[in-house]
Amino acid sequence: MTATPKIELNSVKKRFGPKIVLDGVDLTINEGDSIVIIGGSGSGKSVTIKCVLGILRADSGTIRVDGQDVTRIRGAKRDAMLRKFGMLFQGAALFDSLPVWENVAFGLIQGRRVPRARARDIAVEKLAKVGLGSEVVNLSPAELSGGMQKRVGLARAIAADPEIIFFDEPTTGLDPIMADVINDLIHSTVRDLGVTAVSITHDMASARKISNRIAMIYKGKIIWDGATKDIDHSGNAFVDQFIRGSAEGPIKMEVRR
C-alpha cells in the first residue's frame, strides 16, 4: 500500500528549557491503525500527542496529517485540521460549568454551529453508545464517578465523528473492572467507527487489548515499533523490561520530569 499515512512525524524535537523531551520522534500511523504508545512517566508520550494537535509547538521536525504539514499552520486551516481529531483526556477534562450533555455537544455547538436541540439529540445518542442512559444527561460532571467521567469524555471525543481519536491514559486512576470496561468501549468504538486511534498508556493490559500496533518511546525517541502480537518477543531489552514491569534492566527511572 502506498496510501498517504494518516499521521506522519519526522524527527520531531521539543525541549522545555534545558530539558529535552522529544529528541527526534519518527512515527508513521496509517489509516485504521490502533496504535498504543507506551513508555514511562515523563518519556514524552503526552508531549508527542500535544505537538500533533498543536497545543504545544514542536521546535523542529515536521508533522503531517493526511499529507498536509500541520507544524506551523494557523487560523482556519488549523480549525479544519482539528476537526479531524477527537481526544479523551487523562482526567477527562470535562467542563464543570456545563451539564453532561452540553459537554458532549460542545464541539458541535461551538465548533460547528449545530443548533442546540439537534446537538442535544446527538449527545444523547453518543452517550448511549458509551453505555450512559438519559438519567445522566442533565447532571453536572462533578456528580459523576471517575469511570463515568471517562465515558462522558469518550462520548465527547466521538461526538463530532472524528477521523482520528487520541486517548491519553484512558485507564489511569480506574479500578481494574472499570478499566476493562473502558478498554472494551475503546476497542468497539474504534472498530465500529473505523477511526484511526492513538493511545498513550503505561497499562500493558490495556495496551494489548486496544491496539494492533505498539510503539515504545524512551528518552524522547521511538525505540521499538511493531505489531502488538510481537511485543512479547521484541528482542529489545527496554521493551522487555517495560512489559515485565521490572525494576531491573537498562531503563533507569527518571526522578524529574
Place this chain on the structure above:
Amino acid sequence: MERIASQLNIFAAIGRVVLAFFTASGRLAIFTVDAVSHCVRPPVYLSLVLQQMVRIGYFSLPVVGLTAFFTGAVLCLQIFIGGSRYGAEAFVPQIVVLGITRELGPVIAGLMVAGRVAAAIAAEIGTMRVTEQIDALTTLSTNPMKYLVTPRLIAAVVTMPVLVAIADSIGVLGGYAVATRSLGFNGAVYLKNTIDFVTQGDVVSGLVKAAAFGFIIALMGCYHGFHSKGGAQGVGQATTNAVVSASILILAANYVLTSFFFSR
C-alpha cells in the same frame, strides 16, 4: 577563587531577575494583543459576554455599594473636621463630590472588584488550565482566547463604568447622610451645592478610569489563570498574583490617567 564564584553568582542572580522580567513582560504583551484582537474579530460569544456581565457587574454591586457609602461618609467627616480648622466647613459637599467622582469612586470600586473578580477569573481559568480543560477546548475547535478571555474582557470594560457611576451616587449619598444627620447641614443646600459644583468632566474622567480598570482586572485574571501550572498550589499562586498585580496596576494607571486628564 571562591570570592569570584560568589560574585559571578550575584551577576547570575541579577541576570536571572532581569531576564525573567523581560520574559514576563513580553508574554503579557503578546497575550494582551492576542486578547484584544479577538475582541474585534468575529465570532464574539454574546451569551457568554452577558453571563460575565452579570457575574462581574451585577454581583459586585453589594460590595461596591457598601464600600462607596462608607468612603463617602468618612470623606465627609474628615473634610468637615479638617475644614473647620480654617472655617471652611461650608465646602464639604463640593470636596466630597469631587473626591468621589474623580478618584475614590473609580479606585475603591476598582480595588474591590479586583479582589472579587480578578481572583475568581484567575482561579477558574487556572483550574481549567491544570485540569486540561483549556486543551480540551482547543481539540473541540474552540479558541480558548475567544471563548474564555474575550467575554470577560468585554464584560469588565463595559460594566465597570456602570458600577462606578452607581458607586459615585452612593458615595455622595454617604457624605450627604453624614452631613445632614450628624453635622447639621441643610439637605437641600447640600445637594444644590453638590450639583452646582460637579462638572461633566469630573464624572466622565472617573468613568473612563473605570473602563481602564475593568480592562486591567479582567486581563490580569485571565493572564495569570492562563499561565498557572502545577495543581492546586499553582492556581493559588495565580490567584494571588492576579489580585496583587491588578491592584498595583490600577493604582499606577490611576496616577497616569489623572495626570493626563487634569494637568494643563
